[in-house]
Amino acid sequence: MDRALVSAIAHRRHPVAAPVSDESVHRLLTELEPEMPSDAPRLLDLGCGSGEWLRGALRLLPAWEGVGVDVSAPALDEARRRAGDDRGLRDRVRWERADAAAWSGGRFDVVICIGATHAFGGLAPTLEALRRHLLPGGRVLLGEGYWEGTPSQAALDALGAAPGELPDLPGLMAEVARHGYEPGFGHLSTAAEWDRYEWSWTGSLVTWALEEADDDERTEALGIAREHRRQWLEGYRGHLGFATVVLHDTGRGH
Numbered sequence: 118m119d120r121a122l123v124s125a126i127a128h129r130r131h132p133v134a135a136p137v138s139d140e141s142v143h144r145l146l147t148e149l150e151p152e153m154p155s156d157a158p159r160l161l162d163l164g165c166g167s168g169e170w171l172r173g174a175l176r177l178l179p180a181w182e183g184v185g186v187d188v189s190a191p192a193l194d195e196a197r198r199r200a201g202d203d204r205g206l207r208d209r210v211r212w213e214r215a216d217a218a219a220w221s222g223g224r225f226d227v228v229i230c231i232g233a234t235h236a237f238g239g240l241a242p243t244l245e246a247l248r249r250h251l252l253p254g255g256r257v258l259l260g261e262g263y264w265e266g267t268p269s270q271a272a273l274d275a276l277g278a279a280p281g282e283l284p285d286l287p288g289l290m291a292e293v294a295r296h297g298y299e300p301g302f303g304h305l306s307t308a309a310e311w312d313r314y315e316w317s318w319t320g321s322l323v324t325w326a327l328e329e330a331d332d333d334e335r336t337e338a339l340g341i342a343r344e345h346r347r348q349w350l351e352g353y354r355g356h357l358g359f360a361t362v363v364l365h366d367t368g369r370g371h
């Protein structure tokens with residue numbers, strides 16, 4: 118099965134593709150508006166998925182316009198469908214299918230990038246790329262994984278990660294500061310948010326496999342759900358953290 122389709126099915130029961138509850142998403146979005154937004158303020162979401170963060174932000178900022186960028190056609194179809202149902206929103210948002218690392222479209226007051234640093238080759242290149250899209254004094258909403266302590270081999274294997282590929286939390290904050298950002302409000306996903314996210318992921322895929330898929334897809338989808346559940350429960354559960362942080366541009370990188 119196509120990975121983008123698997124991901125679209127797996128996220129049916131969880132509005133964002135990150136271990137963050139609706140309440141935490143809302144709380145973070147209320148912190149995004151910079152002190153002095155431009156005359157025609159704009160938001161950019163790189164790796165927007167089905168667009169939940171961007172739509173939520175635009176609902177809170179009714180004079181703003183937004184652009185969501187992602188490579189996944191099914192995720193963008195879902196983003197368009199959900200925005201199309203919202204009359205106050207559909208004329209203020211554009212969805213573009215593109216590689217976020219290569220995309221360009223001017224500078225924005227706020228740039229969102231949640232769970233998508235792999236699109237840029239890691240945290241440091243992501244922070245560099247985000248700055249190229251950000252107006253001076255703007256804000257970034259960054260969502261990134263980190264290790265809670267030294268990861269076990271099982272946790273590394275589950276993510277297919279090399280030691281050092283993900284930072285710990287102090288390392289994440291230090292990297293952000295090195296790129297000229299000051300962390301403002303932030304949220305560390307709780308164990309309950311993680312469990313809810315992973316049960317939603319595997320459960321949505323299982324339900325689809327058993328109730329909607331044809332015979333070939335059923336076997337494959339069940340295999341993917343079982344493997345994901347195993348990697349979570351035997352591998353990274355309790356070891357992998359997720360931080361979503363509002364970053365204020367101080368303009369003083371490196």
Ligand SMILES: C[S@@+](CC[C@H](N)C(=O)[O-])C[C@H]1O[C@@H](n2cnc3c(N)ncnc32)[C@H](O)[C@@H]1O
Pocket residue numbers: 132133134135163164165166167168169170186187188189192215216217218230231232233235236237
């Ligand atoms: C974990 S999901 C997060 C989606 C969304 N930010 C959210 O939190 O709901 C990662 C997203 O990055 C997208 N992605 C991966 N590589 C990308 C690339 N090179 N350019 C743009 N998007 C990419 C995936 O299609 C997926 O939608």
